[in-house]
Amino acid sequence: MVMLITISGLPGSGKTTVARLLSQRLGIPHVYAGDLYRRAAVERGVSLEQFNELSEKDHSIDRGLDAKMAEYARHGDVVLEGRLAGFTAVHEGAEALKVWLTASDEVRARRVAQREGKDWQPVLQLNRSRHSSDARRYREIYGFDLDDTSIYDVVLHSDDQGPETLAEDILARATARFARPGKRATSP
Secondary structure (H helix, E strand, O other): OOOEEEEEEOOOOOHHHHHHHHHHHHOOOEEEHHHHHHHHHHHHOOOHHHHHHHHHHOOHHHHHHHHHHHHHHHHOOEEEEOOOHHHHHHHHOOOOEEEEEEOOHHHHHHHHHHHHOOOHHHHHHHHHHHHHHHHHHHHHHHOOOOOOOOOOOEEEEOOOOOHHHHHHHHHHHHHHHHOOOOOOOOOO
């Protein structure tokens, strides 16, 4: 059975933790857009902030990253994580369980701040600024509206649910979805 699960959401929503748990439980790779993006910044020898500024001006950066994500979506058997992962699956016509994780702005800011050893209030403002920049860029490049959750099969709130609970919920949904005959991810 070929399985494609996309995990999307804003920074601090729990995407990475949940995606890692799913990857471990299913024994399939976890491909993380943020990791690909960070590696590209390192390859160019710039900070993540500088790379974000460069990405706003040079759309080839996003297009290159998104082409890599699309290739993974076409092959399937992966947990694909990133803000555009669900849109990528739709665009590629890949059969996928598309999940959006959400949490309140403050909870997300506190999670990011804890992870990065920072005060949560400046992180809250940075998260909002980053979302605005990303939303504008993705709308310009692809016509995608990051705030449109209608493309997702399920929207889960992570404010009061731990990653284990969320992963179990998603795993049950994925097992049911991909066990149906005739439903397969697009093969290369």
